[in-house]
Amino acid sequence: MTDLSVANKAGRATFDVDAVRRDFPILDQQINGKPLVYLDNGASAQKPIAVLDAMDRYYREMHSNVHRGAHTLGDRATSAFEGAREKVRSFLNAGSTREIIWTRGTTEAINVVANGLAGRLKPGDEILVSHMEHHANIVPWQMVAERTGAKVLPVQVTPEGELDLESFTSLLGDRTRVLALTHVSNVLGTVNPVAPLIEQAKARGVITLIDGAQAVPHFQPDVQALGCDFYVFSSHKLFGPTGIGVLYGKAQLLEEMPPYQGGGEMIERVSFERTTWNVLPYKFEAGTPPIAEAVGLGAAIDYLDSLDRKGMEAAEAALLTRANQLVESVPGMEVIGTASNKMPVMSFKIAGLHPSDIGTLLDQQGIEIRTGHHCAMPLMDFYGVPGTARASFAFYNTLEEVEQLFTALQKIQRLFA
Amino acid sequence: MTASEQDFLNNPLGKDTTLEDVVDGFEFLDDWEERYAFIIDLGKQLPPFPDDERTEENYVHGCQSQVWLIHHYDEESGKLYLLIDSDAIIVRGLAAIILVALNGKTPRDLLATDIDELFEELDLFRHISPTRGNGLRAMVSKIRDIAAETAAA
Numbered sequence A: 001m002t003d004l005s006v007a008n009k010a011g012r013a014t015f016d017v018d019a020v021r022r023d024f025p026i027l028d029q030q031i032n033g034k035p036l037v038y039l040d041n042g043a044s045a046q047k048p049i050a051v052l053d054a055m056d057r058y059y060r061e062m063h064s065n066v067h068r069g070a071h072t073l074g075d076r077a078t079s080a081f082e083g084a085r086e087k088v089r090s091f092l093n094a095g096s097t098r099e100i101i102w103t104r105g106t107t108e109a110i111n112v113v114a115n116g117l118a119g120r121l122k123p124g125d126e127i128l129v130s131h132m133e134h135h136a137n138i139v140p141w142q143m144v145a146e147r148t149g150a151k152v153l154p155v156q157v158t159p160e161g162e163l164d165l166e167s168f169t170s171l172l173g174d175r176t177r178v179l180a181l182t183h184v185s186n187v188l189g190t191v192n193p194v195a196p197l198i199e200q201a202k203a204r205g206v207i208t209l210i211d212g213a214q215a216v217p218h219f220q221p222d223v224q225a226l227g228c229d230f231y232v233f234s235s236h237k238l239f240g241p242t243g244i245g246v247l248y249g250k251a252q253l254l255e256e257m258p259p260y261q262g263g264g265e266m267i268e269r270v271s272f273e274r275t276t277w278n279v280l281p282y283k284f285e286a287g288t289p290p291i292a293e294a295v296g297l298g299a300a301i302d303y304l305d306s307l308d309r310k311g312m313e314a315a316e317a318a319l320l321t322r323a324n325q326l327v328e329s330v331p332g333m334e335v336i337g338t339a340s341n342k343m344p345v346m347s348f349k350i351a352g353l354h355p356s357d358i359g360t361l362l363d364q365q366g367i368e369i370r371t372g373h374h375c376a377m378p379l380m381d382f383y384g385v386p387g388t389a390r391a392s393f394a395f396y397n398t399l400e401e402v403e404q405l406f407t408a409l410q411k412i413q414r415l416f417a
Numbered sequence B: 001m002t003a004s005e006q007d008f009l010n011n012p013l014g015k016d017t018t019l020e021d022v023v024d025g026f027e028f029l030d031d032w033e034e035r036y037a038f039i040i041d042l043g044k045q046l047p048p049f050p051d052d053e054r055t056e057e058n059y060v061h062g063c064q065s066q067v068w069l070i071h072h073y074d075e076e077s078g079k080l081y082l083l084i085d086s087d088a089i090i091v092r093g094l095a096a097i098i099l100v101a102l103n104g105k106t107p108r109d110l111l112a113t114d115i116d117e118l119f120e121e122l123d124l125f126r127h128i129s130p131t132r133g134n135g136l137r138a139m140v141s142k143i144r145d146i147a148a149e150t151a152a153a
Helices: A002-011 A015-022 A048-063 A071-091 A106-120 A140-148 A165-169 A192-204 A250-255 A289-308 A309-329 A355-366 A375-381 A399-416 B004-007 B019-027 B032-042 B088-102 B107-112 B115-121 B135-151
Strands: A100-103 A126-130 A151-157 A176-182 A205-212 A229-234 A244-249 A267-269 A334-338 A345-350 A370-372 A388-392 B066-076 B077-085
Touching: A015 B107, A048 A071, A048 B019, A048 B135, A071 A100, A071 A289, A100 A106, A106 A205, A106 A229, A106 A244, A126 A140, A126 A165, A126 A334, A140 B107, A151 A165, A165 A192, A176 A192, A192 A205, A205 B066, A244 A250, A244 B135, A267 A399, A267 B088, A309 A334, A309 A345, A309 A399, A345 A399, A355 A370, A355 A388, A355 A399, A355 B032, A355 B088, A399 B032, B004 B066, B004 B077, B019 B032, B066 B135, B077 B135, B088 B115, B107 B135
Parallel strands: A126 A151, A126 A176, A176 A205, A205 A229
Antiparallel strands: A100 A244, A229 A244, A334 A345, A345 A388, A370 A388, B066 B077
């Protein structure tokens, strides 16, 4: 396997978007009679053949339940499943696979942590989030706050869509127990400067969680360098299958946290007198896990490793630059979120049009974007909009597709004018 | 200002603009741009919607845009009159098409109209897919609920 990935790296010395697109069969189709232009990667990314093949091969050749150890198939499945965990560990540069827990996705990962920290929270304690969080990084904290008497406080956002660092400094206080921040905003594309904020929080003994759902499709985080206690993401945004996500947590905190769900796999011993928990990471993995999905996620990480990462990041930056250049070609178009450090995500509005009008008419032209509140209603309220239209790019998008988006927007603008 | 009886009775959709007009109109449109321009124009025929009626009670849930719907039952003629509004331009057009098909009918006639079948027959759905976002189904189902309640009253 190692040899293969070296060969791939050698074979793709520079990032070649045309070659990469051939790895994603779904991209080669027509929508409403037009070539598909998929610009809804922030909602969910497409899957390379490598992922489809890995899952297919898993079911054809090695499926069985894991960690039962009674037969050869079971050993094969277990080794593929645990191999995927090691790939995720390496991807995040975590210290140990004990710190990599499978969840259903980012949302469940945050719920596991919020629930696990409930015992530490007292009335008046404060949980800091930000005004640009996805609902998944707000609501689980509100639910635990409701149970414990703690409060959820949002760090303010500037009109450009950056975290207001003064607001952060003023809110981080003696009562702060948890800091839960998104690494990259799903609406704005803003990359938050999480490292220094984690450092300030840690200096006060605050537990930190970073929502990496929108970060990992674009760059590789190093959880040890960041120093956060928890880092969470979803497989399906990282070109892997749906139904699985990752909770990275520092072993000591995970040891201290109670399990999230009870059932099989997560126990060491069960009796009606006393049940004890399995070791990490299994303590948090009740029931038969998503095995094929883990294998698929592992394959997605291998696939990303085979690409020229620097070239890929440069290509993505070029997509955003081109999009920014073209904004003024559409009368009345306004970009929401103009942070200096941004991933290739463009939320926008066009004067006089509802986002759903824009989405419907782009779809007519084969261009798939997201419209609506993006599960970030507080941020929509902040900008005073019912929703936005959002084009979110992946490394397999081309400059021509960016140009097609703007040509299509010009047509739409004319249609309504 | 709440809606007056005249607001409902003056609605041209379903009266001056008929289903046949819409179907004939669609027939000659070649591409999506013309079709949507036609839909947008139909939306412009929606009568003004009184601000006071934009209430939670009149809100149609299940659309990506904001949609309001009010009705008036004319006891004399036994017919049900409807007004719809939305902040999305295409949804206003779709609402106009719905009104062309359902406005000013008796509740019994309205309930007997299978709008899906009708639209399919007229080939309207070929280019206006009833997606989750545009609220076509949500609007139709609210109108049918109103008709059923009126018929039962």
